[in-house]
Amino acid sequence: MSVLNVSNLSHSYGGREIFEDVSFKLNRGEHVALVGANGEGKSTFLAIITGQLSPDAGKVEWARRVKVGYLDQHAVLKPGMTIRDTLRTAFDDMVKAEKEMLEAYDKMESASPEEMDKLMKDVGEIQDMLEAGSYYTIDSRIEEVAGGLGLRDIGLDRKVDELSGGQRTKVLLTKLLLENPEILLLDEPTNYLDAEHIEWLKGYLTNYENAFILVSHDVPFLNAVTNVIYHVDNFHLDRYTGSYERFEEMVALKRRQEDAAYERQQAEIKKEQDFIARNKARVATRGMANSRQKRLDKMEVLTKRQEKPKPHFNFKSDRTPSRFVIEAKRLVLGYDSALTNPVDVTVERGKKIAIRGTNGLGKSTLLKTLLGMIPAISGKIELGEFVTAGYFEQESAAGNDNTALDELWQEYPGMTNFEVRAALASCGLTNEHITTKMMALSGGEAAKVRLCKIMQKPVNLLVLDEPTNHLDVEAKKELQRALQEYKGTILLVSHEPEFYEGWVDSVWNIESWSTKIV
Known part of the structure; x- marks a missing residue:
């Protein structure tokens, strides 16, 4: 069963086409890698499905009552708060529910029998929700996840105003994992994590029961935690299953097939054009030439794939320094x-x-x-x-x-x-x-x-x-x-x-x- 359906999505930015008639589906429990070259539109896609950007055309449909958590590295942390206070805001819904439960207990003192039944039912539902969410072990959960992602090394009582960009991203990621949403959207979460914390996150996501979409260029990490790959390339999204290496093999095969189909069609077009040019003036063969021209006019002409420019890095060496x-x-x-x-x-x-x-x-x-x-x-x-x-x-x-x-x-x-x-x-x-x-x-x-x-x-x-x-x-x-x-x-x-x-x-x-x- 799908939790997200994207159909016929098109989007451009500043006159530049980014997506053209794209479709995408996220099924329950799928661990999806969203991959592609720099600037192909991966972060733009996440912004569209979270409603931060409106597409030019197409539909984005989430399943009802699904809780989505998005690691947005541009999110702002509230100045003056400590890391610990910020992480505790992940449980604001449960704090609010507990307050509602305590107020219900106060009302029981003067409640009628009918009101008492309703209050008892409400209290029971809230209590079940708090216990299911491990509300009474919040502090130990904060310590566990914050430790796993290295925030304890920074100090949980440190003010968020004092943090570097990388440290702020760690706080946002920790808070997101504590919120435990049904769907995770993660945009390059390993960028500011060291090897030990990447291993911790790898274990967390491998055992994550719900679905997530992960943007990353870290191939070993992708191989460990994902089972579906969507490739953003030339305005389109293509779905693959298997490892990253298998995906690369399939992409290479697809490109060879596309190139071969393009070359075959170009040869056919040239052959037909030559025939038409030689025969359109002759009365005996004019009909055949016109017929071939009509067929040529109706042909859906393949376009040659636009190759992205490949980077070439070269660092110049200066004179030899001392030993x-x-x-x-x-x-x-x-x-x-x-x-x-x-x-x-x-x-x-x-x-x-x-x-x-x-x-x-x-x-x-x-x-x-x-x-x-x-x-x-x-x-x-x-x-x-x-x-x-x-x-x-x-x-x-x-x-x-x-x-x-x-x-x-x-x-x-x-x-x-x-x-x-x-x-x-x-x-x-x-x-x-x-x-x-x-x-x-x-x-x-x-x-x-x-x-x-x-x-x-x-x-x-x-x-x-x-x-x-x-x-x-x-x-x-x-x-x-x-x-x-x-x-x-x-x-x-x-x-x-x-x-x-x-x-x-x-x-x-x-x-x-x-x-x-x-």
């Missing part, structure tokens, strides 16, 4: 208080180092501190001679009104218009992307612009903070190739071991430095 690129002695990381014990850090020229560890322990802080962007609590940091760094920050600046073109041009005013456009195009961005404001680009498209900025200058040290967040599968593979071929030094923070395993020289686990118990 030790970074040396830090007795380094203590933190802001107002220490996050780590004193540690010695040495980064040798040409080494490629991945940094992992539970969120909230200072991975991003470490990168910024080593680059001198923020001060250390204590200790001494020395950069080697001739070190030039390229830094990729985890989060885009909010509310950026620059177009992608402006963003690159402001950084490199000496480049010509042609050079800027060519550089952005090489990263897989179309002319439409290039002239779109940064804040209107998808997360993956914006990440490609930021990577493009780094690639325009020679550097001998790449410092990358979660560069694979938001990138589609193809872009991730290309970035992996480019980093493997890069001749300089790399410091990489990533929550995806499968991205860096096999080509980095060492992995630092920052948990061993922490002052926190993990």
Whole structure:
């Protein structure tokens, strides 16, 4: 039985076609992956089915009395509230029901027998609902889910105003899971989770009895938790079952068949046109030529698939620096208080180092501190001679009104218009992307612009903070190739071991430095 039916959906944005006569069905208990290249419309689809956007045409029909929970990374948390208070709002309906139950008990003191029967029935129904929802174990549930997603490491009594974008997303995801909706809609939930918390979420979703739709580019995660794939491609949605690898095989087969059908039809059209051109002037064969022309006019002509531009990443190497690129002695990381014990850090020229560890322990802080962007609590940091760094920050600046073109041009005013456009195009961005404001680009498209900025200058040290967040599968593979071929030094923070395993020289686990118990 389906809980969601989407029929004949069409939608465009800013003159750009996104969906054309699309149909979609979500059955009870299905675990659906919504996949596709950056900018194909996955987040737009979620916005349409949740009513945040109205489609140009088509119907979106949910089953009656179904509770839908949506992880919207742009949702606003109420300032002044602690993480714990925010998470408790997941149970507002039950708090309200308990208040109604207590008021019913008060009314029983003066109720007539008829009123008493009704009040007893109401109280019983509310009590059953509260017990079914584990209302009396709210605090332990909050501790369990918050711990599973790493919020206890941040501190449940911390104000939400003080949180980073990634930490806010964690709070929203934890609150959503505590609400326990019948349908979950999750837009890239693993982006701000480390490997340990991704494993916890993987177990949670694998055992989730209800249906969900998941947007993600994390292939191992998708394989573990989903059993249906909908592919957003060229304005359409196609349904597949099986693993992600099986889906890729089926897509490749379908494209080969479409290409072959197109080539066959083009050959047939050319043959018919040649016959018509040779015979339409001759009286004896004019009738046959006209007949073939009518048949040609009625033919439904296939269109050649528009290939999406593929990204090509290339990081330029600068002059050779001294043997030790970074040396830090007795380094203590933190802001107002220490996050780590004193540690010695040495980064040798040409080494490629991945940094992992539970969120909230200072991975991003470490990168910024080593680059001198923020001060250390204590200790001494020395950069080697001739070190030039390229830094990729985890989060885009909010509310950026620059177009992608402006963003690159402001950084490199000496480049010509042609050079800027060519550089952005090489990263897989179309002319439409290039002239779109940064804040209107998808997360993956914006990440490609930021990577493009780094690639325009020679550097001998790449410092990358979660560069694979938001990138589609193809872009991730290309970035992996480019980093493997890069001749300089790399410091990489990533929550995806499968991205860096096999080509980095060492992995630092920052948990061993922490002052926190993990």
